[in-house]
Amino acid sequence: MGRYVIRRLLQMVPVFIGSTFLIFFMVYALGDPVAALFGDKAPDPATAARIRRELYLDEPLWKQYGHYMGQILSGDFGTAFNGQKVTELMADAFPVTLRLTLVAILFEIVIGITLGVLSGLRRGRSVDTSVLLLTLIVVSIPTFVSGYVLQYLFGVKWGIVSPSVSPEAPFDELLLPGIVLALTSLAYVTRLSRTSIAENSRADYVRTAVAKGLPRRRVVTRHLLRNSLIPVVTFIGTDVGALMGGAIVTERIFNIHGVGFQLYQGILRQNSPTVVGFVTILVIVFLLANLFVDLLYAVLDPRIRYA
Amino acid sequence: MRGATRARWAVCALSAVLAAAAAGCGGGGGGGTGVVRSSWGDPQNPLEPANTNEVQGGKVLAMIFRGLKRYDPRSGAAENMLAEKIETSDQQNFTITLKDGWTFSNGEKVTSKSFTDAWNYAALVDNKQKNASFFEYVDGYDKVHPASGAATAKTLSGLVVKDDRTFTVKLKTKFSTWPDTLGYTAYAPLPRAFFDDHAAWLKKPVGNGPYAIDSYAKGSAMKLTKWDGYPGDDKAKNSGVELRVYTDNNTAYTDLQAGNLDLVDDIPSAQLKNVKNDLGDRYINQPAGIIQTLAFPMYDANWSKSGMEKVRRGLSMAINRDQITDQIYQKTRTPATDWTSPALGEKGGYKAGLCGDACTFDAASAKKLIQEGGGLPGGRITLTSNVDTGSHRVWMDAVCNSINNALGNDNACIVNPVGTFADFRNQISEQRLSNPFRSGWQMDYPLIQNFLQPLYYTDASSNYGKFSDPQFDKLVDEANAESSQGAANAKFQDAERILAREMPAIPLWYQNGSAGYSDRVSDVTLNPFSVPVYEQIKVG
Numbered sequence: 001m002g003r004y005v006i007r008r009l010l011q012m013v014p015v016f017i018g019s020t021f022l023i024f025f026m027v028y029a030l031g032d033p034v035a036a037l038f039g040d041k042a043p044d045p046a047t048a049a050r051i052r053r054e055l056y057l058d059e060p061l062w063k064q065y066g067h068y069m070g071q072i073l074s075g076d077f078g079t080a081f082n083g084q085k086v087t088e089l090m091a092d093a094f095p096v097t098l099r100l101t102l103v104a105i106l107f108e109i110v111i112g113i114t115l116g117v118l119s120g121l122r123r124g125r126s127v128d129t130s131v132l133l134l135t136l137i138v139v140s141i142p143t144f145v146s147g148y149v150l151q152y153l154f155g156v157k158w159g160i161v162s163p164s165v166s167p168e169a170p171f172d173e174l175l176l177p178g179i180v181l182a183l184t185s186l187a188y189v190t191r192l193s194r195t196s197i198a199e200n201s202r203a204d205y206v207r208t209a210v211a212k213g214l215p216r217r218r219v220v221t222r223h224l225l226r227n228s229l230i231p232v233v234t235f236i237g238t239d240v241g242a243l244m245g246g247a248i249v250t251e252r253i254f255n256i257h258g259v260g261f262q263l264y265q266g267i268l269r270q271n272s273p274t275v276v277g278f279v280t281i282l283v284i285v286f287l288l289a290n291l292f293v294d295l296l297y298a299v300l301d302p303r304i305r306y307a
Numbered sequence: 308m309r310g311a312t313r314a315r316w317a318v319c320a321l322s323a324v325l326a327a328a329a330a331g332c333g334g335g336g337g338g339g340t341g342v343v344r345s346s347w348g349d350p351q352n353p354l355e356p357a358n359t360n361e362v363q364g365g366k367v368l369a370m371i372f373r374g375l376k377r378y379d380p381r382s383g384a385a386e387n388m389l390a391e392k393i394e395t396s397d398q399q400n401f402t403i404t405l406k407d408g409w410t411f412s413n414g415e416k417v418t419s420k421s422f423t424d425a426w427n428y429a430a431l432v433d434n435k436q437k438n439a440s441f442f443e444y445v446d447g448y449d450k451v452h453p454a455s456g457a458a459t460a461k462t463l464s465g466l467v468v469k470d471d472r473t474f475t476v477k478l479k480t481k482f483s484t485w486p487d488t489l490g491y492t493a494y495a496p497l498p499r500a501f502f503d504d505h506a507a508w509l510k511k512p513v514g515n516g517p518y519a520i521d522s523y524a525k526g527s528a529m530k531l532t533k534w535d536g537y538p539g540d541d542k543a544k545n546s547g548v549e550l551r552v553y554t555d556n557n558t559a560y561t562d563l564q565a566g567n568l569d570l571v572d573d574i575p576s577a578q579l580k581n582v583k584n585d586l587g588d589r590y591i592n593q594p595a596g597i598i599q600t601l602a603f604p605m606y607d608a609n610w611s612k613s614g615m616e617k618v619r620r621g622l623s624m625a626i627n628r629d630q631i632t633d634q635i636y637q638k639t640r641t642p643a644t645d646w647t648s649p650a651l652g653e654k655g656g657y658k659a660g661l662c663g664d665a666c667t668f669d670a671a672s673a674k675k676l677i678q679e680g681g682g683l684p685g686g687r688i689t690l691t692s693n694v695d696t697g698s699h700r701v702w703m704d705a706v707c708n709s710i711n712n713a714l715g716n717d718n719a720c721i722v723n724p725v726g727t728f729a730d731f732r733n734q735i736s737e738q739r740l741s742n743p744f745r746s747g748w749q750m751d752y753p754l755i756q757n758f759l760q761p762l763y764y765t766d767a768s769s770n771y772g773k774f775s776d777p778q779f780d781k782l783v784d785e786a787n788a789e790s791s792q793g794a795a796n797a798k799f800q801d802a803e804r805i806l807a808r809e810m811p812a813i814p815l816w817y818q819n820g821s822a823g824y825s826d827r828v829s830d831v832t833l834n835p836f837s838v839p840v841y842e843q844i845k846v847g
Binding site (some may be wrong): 030031032033034035036037038039040041042043044045046049050051053081082083084088089092148150151152155156159163164167218251252253254255257261262264265268269270 | 349350351352353360361432433435436437439440452453454455509524525526527528551552553554555557558559561562564565567671695726727728729730733736746747748749762768769770771
């Protein structure tokens with residue numbers, strides 16, 4: 001187990017270097033960001049040259065990358081154009097997005113799995129059909145539609161919640177954005193767990209458990225659910241990374257100043273330290289979430305063992 | 308959420324009973340009584356006066372700084388603010404006398420040195436201030452801000468402090484309307500704290516305006532409170548302003564509708580159709596000092612050779628400006644009939660209809676003119692603009708349609724959208740474009756000079772198309788040497804008539820400033836720079 005984790009962690013190093021380089025290269029390929037800092041006016045050449053030198057933009061790409069990686073390894077993620085340290089931006093943005101992701105994941109787990117189990121156990125009945133239909137509708141509505149509609153209904157029409165989230169972004173204000181963010185994944189979780197449950201409910205070990213005379217509750221939770229959750233856990237695990245990075249739309253709609261907001265701002269202003277810094281952290285989150293999922297397999301399925 | 312709101316009310320009621328003060332228990336979003344809650348965008352640059360060149364940072368600086376002059380929020384006319392008088396006998400050497408009794412909100416007196424120190428800081432190349440070029444008119448700028456290499460002087464030789472309330476400025480050339488440029492924020496005075504502890508000052512800027520910054524959470528919100536000791540006449544009529552950063556103007560608009568926000572100064576284009584129903588007379592739509600043009604690459608021989616002026620004029624006449632501003636912009640743009648802006652007013656040099664026939668839609672004449680001029684270079688033109696903001700893609704398609712219809716050729720005009728502003732800007736400055744491109748201009752100060760000289764004078768800083776006309780240059784030089792503004796304006800308008808003849812850039816439309824506000828506030832206006840006049844807003 002320990003050796004397995006170490007091996008996986010070591011594998012992350014090349015992935016980390018490769019992804020940072022790719023992102024750095026892509027932002028670099030967008031062109032020189034300094035010209036846009038001057039608005040409608042033509043950049044004053046002397047000032048622009050000073051700014052370029054300060055940002056190492058006058059060096060060739062490989063030197064810039066080397067300099068940037070050196071900085072990162074010493075804990076310095078650079079500075080955004082408005083003079084703020086990128087680490088400061090991260091300290092502001094990541095907790096907010098993490099809270100939003102937590103809310104979303106919680107909805108996915110509670111609602112998604114519950115619906116999945118219900119419909120899986122009653123395969124072919126009206127409950128199953130309506131849940132399937134419901135998920136189909138949810139999956140086919142893009143986030144920006146459901147976001148704006150729910151925001152208008154709950155925020156303006158009925159006035160139940162505030163349409164936007166305050167900068168502190170406490171949990172209670174993140175409930176609605178959390179649902180919007182979770183909706184699509186929620187539908188997938190429902191469908192995945194439904195299929196898995198429906199399949200396993202006819203498996204030998206379930207029949208054995210029932211034959212042993214175990215109460216139905218115990219059969220479902222201990223035997224059926226535990227074995228059926230493996231694909232769901234895989235999905236939710238990878239979804240953690242996707243939700244953190246993919247919350248750009250939701251964060252914009254509800255004015256949440258999280259990772260998506262900073263990324264959007266960074267891309268628009270072509271500020272490579274912001275973009276590369278944030279994406280780097282997201283890559284790490286993604287990798288760790290995957291590792292965690294793999295380790296969870298062993299807990300859920302006794303047949304899986306890591307040497 | 309419901310529970311939370313109720314809990315807060317309970318706490319508020321309790322504190323009201325205990326302390327008989329319910330401050331901080333205002334409407335849904337938590338703004339205190341008398342505080343204006345306004346939408347904001349994250350300023351792109353650090354909030355230094357000489358480093359702020361966009362509206363979002365400018366909003367804050369307009370609240371916390373007052374300069375020598377101030378532009379009247381209604382007329383745009385430059386009026387003395389901190390300056391008691393600005394005198395000159397030769398339009399080149401100016402003596403500036405300050406009013407007595409002005410201080411910064413930290414108590415420090417505003418003296419001549421507050422100005423000269425700030426201006427020297429702004430001009431020095433080492434400080435990388437983006438508005439440094441505003442000081443290029445001052446004598447000695449070349450030494451502190453050489454085009455390349457290190458500065459050979461630390462201060463502008465044209466600035467001389469006489470005493471606490473007097474200093475003189477020597478300009479490089481005659482520039483009669485120079486005092487009227489001094490209302491721009493780049494010319495604001497700075498307290499010693501700015502130089503002594505720069506990092507701390509940037510965290511919480513201190514100025515001499517009607518508001519003082521209470522707290523500043525970068526990237527999310529700023530709270531400003533009325534400065535009670537403010538010595539000027541334009542004291543704040545509300546107790547403070549809360550600026551909230553929105554990434555999406557749709558959300559700000561929704562928040563306004565839900566009563567969580569008092570003022571939105573950027574109505575999303577998708578809502579323009581509904582805004583009158585939603586807000587009624589709480590919607591403002593008025594001219595701002597912004598013009599959009601299509602500039603021709605005059606550095607390209609295909610466009611600059613003689614005869615092409617007919618083609619350029621013909622293209623201008625092929626654009627149905629009325630239809631586009633109506634259909635796409637719902638009248639938040641006004642068809643342009645000159646190269647300046649109605650925000651200047653007659654006194655500032657604006658003259659409606661100066662462009663004449665060349666800016667009036669006439670498909671038949673357009674086709675004729677273009678044919679006379681030898682047709683479009685290469686048989687077709689391409690319009691280029693960044694498309695990340697401002698519905699640029701939509702109007703480019705519309706302009707192309709208009710041109711195609713006028714010429715009866717579906718392939719006469721095509722659109723070249725560029726993803727980001729930075730990329731677009733780079734393509735322009737490297738002269739990679741061989742076809743017309745968008746050129747927008749937002750005025751720095753309400754003078755006709757600001758709309759003409761930087762854009763069309765030979766080798767001027769923002770003359771992207773590299774238009775050059777000796778007659779135009781001569782008229783601009785003469786205008787700058789005139790001693791009265793009326794005479795200067797007349798010369799500038801003569802220069803503008805050359806633009807009408809040569810058409811180096813097609814005036815498209817004047818951009819309006821738009822804003823909407825809640826029924827909690829009143830007396831909301833926009834100044835000619837389309838920035839809300841916060842100090843005049845009344846709450847309740």
